[in-house]
Amino acid sequence: MNQHTQYSKGCAACQDRTDIFGGLCQSELNQIDDKRIEVHFKAGELIFKQGTPNMHFLCLTQGKVKTYIEGYNNKNLILGVVKPVEYILGPGIYADQMHHFSAMAIEDSVACLVDLVTFKSLIRTNADFAEDFLKKVSLQSINNYELFISLTQKQMPGRIADVLLYLKDKVYETNPFHTTLSRQDLADMSGMSKESAIRILREFKDENIIQVNGNDFEILNADHLVKISQTG
Amino acid sequence: MNQHTQYSKGCAACQDRTDIFGGLCQSELNQIDDKRIEVHFKAGELIFKQGTPNMHFLCLTQGKVKTYIEGYNNKNLILGVVKPVEYILGPGIYADQMHHFSAMAIEDSVACLVDLVTFKSLIRTNADFAEDFLKKVSLQSINNYELFISLTQKQMPGRIADVLLYLKDKVYETNPFHTTLSRQDLADMSGMSKESAIRILREFKDENIIQVNGNDFEILNADHLVKISQTG
DNA sequence: CAAAGATAATGACATATATCAATATATCTA
DNA sequence: TAGATATATTGATATATGTCATTATCTTTG
Numbered sequence: 001m002n003q004h005t006q007y008s009k010g011c012a013a014c015q016d017r018t019d020i021f022g023g024l025c026q027s028e029l030n031q032i033d034d035k036r037i038e039v040h041f042k043a044g045e046l047i048f049k050q051g052t053p054n055m056h057f058l059c060l061t062q063g064k065v066k067t068y069i070e071g072y073n074n075k076n077l078i079l080g081v082v083k084p085v086e087y088i089l090g091p092g093i094y095a096d097q098m099h100h101f102s103a104m105a106i107e108d109s110v111a112c113l114v115d116l117v118t119f120k121s122l123i124r125t126n127a128d129f130a131e132d133f134l135k136k137v138s139l140q141s142i143n144n145y146e147l148f149i150s151l152t153q154k155q156m157p158g159r160i161a162d163v164l165l166y167l168k169d170k171v172y173e174t175n176p177f178h179t180t181l182s183r184q185d186l187a188d189m190s191g192m193s194k195e196s197a198i199r200i201l202r203e204f205k206d207e208n209i210i211q212v213n214g215n216d217f218e219i220l221n222a223d224h225l226v227k228i229s230q231t232g
Numbered sequence: 233m234n235q236h237t238q239y240s241k242g243c244a245a246c247q248d249r250t251d252i253f254g255g256l257c258q259s260e261l262n263q264i265d266d267k268r269i270e271v272h273f274k275a276g277e278l279i280f281k282q283g284t285p286n287m288h289f290l291c292l293t294q295g296k297v298k299t300y301i302e303g304y305n306n307k308n309l310i311l312g313v314v315k316p317v318e319y320i321l322g323p324g325i326y327a328d329q330m331h332h333f334s335a336m337a338i339e340d341s342v343a344c345l346v347d348l349v350t351f352k353s354l355i356r357t358n359a360d361f362a363e364d365f366l367k368k369v370s371l372q373s374i375n376n377y378e379l380f381i382s383l384t385q386k387q388m389p390g391r392i393a394d395v396l397l398y399l400k401d402k403v404y405e406t407n408p409f410h411t412t413l414s415r416q417d418l419a420d421m422s423g424m425s426k427e428s429a430i431r432i433l434r435e436f437k438d439e440n441i442i443q444v445n446g447n448d449f450e451i452l453n454a455d456h457l458v459k460i461s462q463t464g
Numbered sequence: 465c466a467a468a469g470a471t472a473a474t475g476a477c478a479t480a481t482a483t484c485a486a487t488a489t490a491t492c493t494a
Numbered sequence: 495t496a497g498a499t500a501t502a503t504t505g506a507t508a509t510a511t512g513t514c515a516t517t518a519t520c521t522t523t524g
Contacts, residue, residue: 069377071385072464091373094366100377127356134326141323145332152383152423153303191384193482232304425512
């Protein structure tokens with residue numbers, strides 16, 4: 001990606017492409033704009049790391065970012081994939097000012113960093129914005145509950161089905177779709193070894209539920225995938 | 233528990249026993265007090281159920297409550313045990329007005345129900361209260377991340393170790409402790425079958441890490457439990 | 465107190481899943 | 495382009511964990 005083709009018309013322009021700034025007036029948007037740092041990340045680059053201080057509110061304007069918890073034995077658990085225009089919010093902002101998960105660009109990406117002082121002051125002064133934020137946090141929480149059930153109560157086919165449906169419906173929003181996620185990433189999203197993830201994908205392929213060619217996926221039988229997701 | 237020995241001096245009295253009302257002035261406390269319904273639950277009674285409308289903000293003043301997600305095949309995942317004075321907050325409040333998990337009294341309990349209109353209006357008008365609330369939500373979120381890692385990346389001994397340490401340090405805050413949680417509950421907290429939970433407990437007993445007698449537990453070697461928790 | 469019902473404990477067995485090793489394929493780099 | 499490195503795939507095997515059946519223990523209730 002060319003560094004000069006960047007999207008830098010300010011927060012007002014982004015406002016058209018998302019709902020998260022809907023509760024802000026022009027002067028409030030300017031507050032954010034003034035404190036905004038636009039940063040470009042190459043695919044594979046770490047955006048922030050679990051365990052480091054959380055100093056900024058981060059808004060993704062281009063590319064895709066995976067968020068993941070670094071667990072034991074170098075095993076990661078991918079919480080989700082963020083796409084533009086969406087912010088990446090960690091619970092540390094209002095707790096211990098630390099990052100509780102890491103974020104890595106899986107495509108060349110552009111993110112805006114806003115210092116937390118500005119962000120928190122807006123939360124305090126604009127009740128609509130605070131409510132919108134609470135709503136976002138809540139929706140993320142609901143997603144986490146679904147992830148909990150998927151990871152702890154479903155067998156491997158159900159978990160892989162959930163990942164495929166998530167990618168199709170929530171991340172790429174197309175079918176077929178191309179992903180830059182590796183097989184290891186798919187495994188980290190479904191809490192299994194990469195060998196197991198590969199095996200399940202092959203089974204789905206053999207049963208004509210999906211078509212796979214490298215990193216190109218097509219869901220051929222979404223209903224069947226939903227059924228597999230539900231029956232564990 | 234005798235219905236007449238109830239704690240009913242109003243929110244101001246509860247304020248001494250918790251931090252959650254710290255950001256409220258007297259008139260705001262009165263607002264809550266006016267809309268407050270105090271309800272007694274017997275052990276085993278359902279307080280609210282996943283999938284039903286979420287109409288109240290709930291504050292536990294006596295007893296203990298387990299919160300759990302109802303998954304597939306009648307399998308539950310216990311998120312945690314709430315003790316007084318703490319509120320039980322679901323993400324539905326700011327999302328779809330639904331309960332996303334269930335709550336059940338595991339001891340005779342008393343809870344205050346406050347309608348959400350009052351609660352939300354306080355969030356809008358009192359920035360300190362809103363920040364305190366965000367902090368609570370964030371801490372809960374951080375706990376959930378730890379639970380994620382425990383449930384998805386640790387083997388059974390590590391998961392049972394986490395449950396035992398959680399009960400000792402966070403729920404009962406004594407050692408030895410007595411619990412009203414069944415073996416099935418312990419299994420639902422650690423994402424395994426009750427038979428497996430029982431087996432691991434016996435192993436810990438045989439290794440003199442814990443002492444178990446029915447529902448009376450004593451952690452004899454906490455350091456060892458911590459080590460087991462860390463090595464998976 | 466005895467009977468009944470629930471909960472707990474244990475063993476035998478089945479199976480889902482991880483691990484290890486080998487090979488294949490893709491991607492990078494000199 | 496060739497070599498090197500990373501990633502993907504497959505098969506054989508080990509193991510963690512669930513399921514089922516049985517017995518034991520506790521708790522309730524008439």
